[in-house]
Amino acid sequence: MTSDQPGVTGIFDEAAPAYDRVGVDFFTPMGAELVRRAGIRPGDNVLDVGCGRGAVLVPAAAAAGPAGRVIGTDLAPAMVALTAEAVADLPTVSVQAGDAQAPDFPAGSFDVITAGLVLFFLPDPAAALAAYRELLRPGGRLAFSSFAAYDPLYPEAMKALAAHAVDAPPPRDAGGIFRSEETLRAALTAWAEVQVTEFRQVSRYAGGQQWFDWVDSHGGRQLTRLIPADRRAAAAADAEAVLASTRTPDGSLELTTTIRIVVAGR
Template sequence: MSTISDGRSNETVEVFDQAATSYDRTGVSFFGPFGVELVRRAGIRPGERVLDVGCGRGAVLFPAAQATGPTGHVIGIDLAPAMVTLTAEDVTRAGLTHVNVRVGDAQQPDFPPGSFDAILAGLVVFLLPAPGQALHAYARLLRPAGRLAVSTLAGQDPAFVAAMDALAAHLPADRPRPAPGTDPFADDCAIIATMAAAGLAVTTISEHRVESHFRDVDHWMEWMWSHGGRALLRHIPADRLDTATTEAARALEPARLSGGGLTLTTAIRVTVATPQPTATRPTESS
């Protein structure tokens, strides 16, 4: 099984490994509904063979397993060992004998060409060192009528953006927030071009919103530590975390509900694509 060597990606995997115990387990509706929507848009049918890349704690994997039923097969891969261990335990507990979870690299999944009817990638492709190359690899792993379904972020709540900025202001000077690069999933046009370059033809792009509710700012911080937000939080010096949290709380005020608590809205895009005929696919080296 190949692994990634990119330093930023190793850090990403370390962050998710540390977050695995609480990931999607803080009582906040976020990954679950997005995972259900991804599987629904992919149109997974009973008996199909499905790969879920970057499976995390199974927000996509479990709905996919339900959709294929026991006549199908679902394989989940993730590079964070703790995600794999905990999700495999959940699979065993649920008695899903048609589901396997293993350590594997979403950048370059190690399976023979034409192995899958569908490949699902929930909120992961933008974390990879080379998303275009990963998509190209997925195109090869699909059967001719197979589908790739990918979810990417489409919009963050302005209060969330402001709170992230407030936290990032407390990062040490030698650990600045990475500057945003060109986003290959920035909008519909970028997505269509990115998919085409990888040998995939887009069939649909749809947008979905989820409202996430938090009891208070401490609950929001608990949620932030439980997912990719941890990548930022863990570099804030311990003696600055209280001040950073107070300033994030101030930034979150517009999201406060009259009866208490906070609500943040997040939008994702779900893109479904099919492999283009082999003759028009780019070569391996492109």
């Protein structure tokens, strides 16, 4: 997790035990694809900022191999503790508390820096990008992802949840430099060989309750935690009604999310 408005780190700290652990393919395949496009080589030293439960961290370690070194940082204490425990048998990997806005390492420490679906939470993404550039060795690479498009029914289903919440917050605007490929490129003029590509992830849910549990397991918890316990089942049912048209022949709900993956050279 990363620095942001007060309370966001706490949201992810609460969500950590279930984060990417509710039986839905979402962060893990996205993280693996980010690593694949980052071009991590055997022996690379890698920093994964906002590492969460390791969706990028673990495949990055596999790509860097036994001669490499991978450090994951996160601000949420539970994320750090649980992920450190999960990778305890990987001798080239370490996990520690750290802020993705301003990682505290010497200049030129890393060959690759990764950030999977993290930077749009930061108070000053442009400053973070500049900080990452200083941490990279000459010829090093930055690889990060951000959302490009949600499934059209996703925001409608979130509205169905919000109708059951007490003092629901407005939807978060993750625009700014992440609004389009053009705005991303404009923010990366100091970098070399900038590549912006897209990746589509199809996620399946057994029904409205699993979809609710999935939302509750990540940043969406900012909304779900405001839904009283006695209204949660009704909220999940209303969301399922919104998502009914996505139902597949096997009965699951199917949503497609598109992310942008940016790889840029130092």
